[in-house]
Amino acid sequence: MKTLVYIDHFKGEVQPASWEAIGVARNWGTVQAVILGASGEKLVKQAYEYGADEVFFCDDSNLDDYRADLFASTLGALATAQSPDVILFPTTTRGRELAAILAVDLNSGVLADVTALELEGTLLVATRPIYEGKLFEKVVCLGRPQIATLRPRAFPRPSRDESRNGSAIRIEKQGESAVQVEGYAVSESRVSLTDAGVIVAGGRGVTNNPAMAGADEATIARKGFELIGELASVLGGAVGASRAVVDAGYIPYSHQVGQTGKTVAPDLYIACGISGAIQHISGIRGAKLVVAINKDPEAPIFKVARYGVVGDLFQVVPALTEAFRKRLSK
C-alpha cells in the first residue's frame, strides 16, 4: 500500500501533525512525502528521518507563498503520476483546503479531521468527531485515492532516525493561481495551540483580583496573563484563552480556544478563571487531563475537569508555578 503525505509548513516551519501523518502511513507500507514552497528543500532530510521512503519537493518561486489553487494543482499532478492508495494531510488551515480541492480534481472523498484509523485491507475506516465532539462517526471513502486529514496530536509522533536519508526528487509546479499574496502580518505572539502538549488558559477570572482593587480591568488582566504565562513556561506549554477575554481585547484571537477559536488536544489543560461555556468545552474535548481553577464551585468547567481547585487564580496559579518549578527541578 502506498501513501502520499503532504508536509505542511510555513516558510520552512513544519506543522508537526505532518510528521504524525508519516508515522501513521509507515505502518501500512510505502510512504511518499511531498513538500512544496520556499525552504522546502531543507525539510527533505527531516521527512526521511521521520520515515518517508521517497520525498518530492518543488521550490519553484511561484510556490514561495501558499496559494490553495496552485498548490492543489501541483499536488494533483503528483498524485496522478504516482497513484497512491491514500493521500494524507494534517488538519491545518492549509491541509484541510488542499484535501478539499484535491478531492474535486481527483473525484474522491475526504475523511476530514480524523482522530483514529483502522485498516480493512486497503480500505481506511476513519473515526472523526461530529457535533463538535458530542458524537463520533466512522466513515469510509468510496473514491480513489482515499484522502484524509488527520487531527493534530490524535496520532503519535514517530521517532526520528537521523541516520535515514534519501534523494530530493524535484517536481514541477502545475497551473496558475488567481490569488495574489500581498503580505503577512505575523501574529503578535506566535502560539501553536493545536500542537501544544500543555495549555494553560485564562478566562474572565483574570479580570478579577481583589488585591488589585482600583486598578483598571486591562491592567488586572495583563497581570493575570503574566501569571498564566509563567506557569505555561515552567511546563513548556502555550497560553490559551476563553472567548470572553479575547473579545475584551486582553489577548489576541490566536490564543482563543473553543468553538470560534481553536480545537486543542493537549496532554494537560489548565483552565484558570474559565467558567466553561459549552462553546469553550467543545474546543477541549481532546485534552487528556483537564485541571480547573475557579472561584465558583458551581462553574461548569468542573464538570469536565479531573482535578479542581476552588480559589483565586491570582493566588493559586503562582503557587502552582512555584510547586511545579520545585518538583520538576528535582
Place this chain on the structure above:
Amino acid sequence: MKIVTCIKQVPDTEAKISLENGKVQWGDSPLVINPFDEYAVEAALQQKDKHGATVVAICIGPDSAREALKHALAMGADEAILISDAALENLDAQGAAQVLAAAIRKIGDADLVIFGRQSIDSGTGLTPAQIARRLGWPLLSLAGSIELNNGRVRVERVIEEGRQIVSAALPAVLSVVQSIGEPRYPSFMGIRRASRATIPTWSLADLGISAPTPLVEQRAMFAPPSREQPCEFIQGETVTEIAEKLVEKILAEKVL
C-alpha cells in the same frame, strides 16, 4: 453587486446530542442557523452597507431549514432560496459543493460567495474550497477582514502563523472567521419582513443536475465514552499546600 451566502441549519450549540436507534437526537433544543454562518451573513451585510448589494442566502435542507433562511433575511439579507430534494439526504461535502455550485450558477451574476468556516454538525470545513474549485473562482478562505475595491477583493486570512493578506479579482469565494465582527441581531423590521417573505424551493430538477454520487459513506455513529471519574477537588490549609498536592496528582497521571 450580488453576494451569495451559503448557510446550513444545525442543532443549537447548547443542545444535548444523543443517539437513539442510530439517529441523532437533540431533545427540545431548537434548530438554528449554523453559528459560523451567521458570520458569513454578517460579512455579506457589511459589504452591502458599504457598497450596496443584493444579498442572497441559500441553504440545502428540509422544509424546516426555512427558519435558518428567515434568520438571514431578518438580519438583512434580501432574498433566500431553499434547496430541497428527497435525494439530498445524507449529502457529503462533495455532494453539497456540487449542488451549491449549481445553485450559484443558476442565481447568476454573483460577485462574492461567502461561507462560514465550517458547520458545527458534520464539521468537515471542506465545502468552501470545493465550491471555489468547481466554479473555477479564486478561494480566499478564513478571512478576518474584507475590502472591496475596483472589482478586486482583498482579505486578511487568519492562519496558524498570523495573517496572510491576499487579493483576487471578482467573482471569488470566501470563508470568514469570527474576527469579521459580531453578527448583528435581527431588527424588528427585519423579522417582520422575513416572516412575510416568500422563499422559493429549488429541487435538483430545477438546478438541472442529478443527485451527486456519494464519495464518503457513514458506517456508524457512537457517543464518546463518558468520563468515568468526577472532579476531585484539591483542598488544603494554605494555597501552597493545595498547589503541592495538585502537582503530585498531575504528575501521577503521567501525562507530562
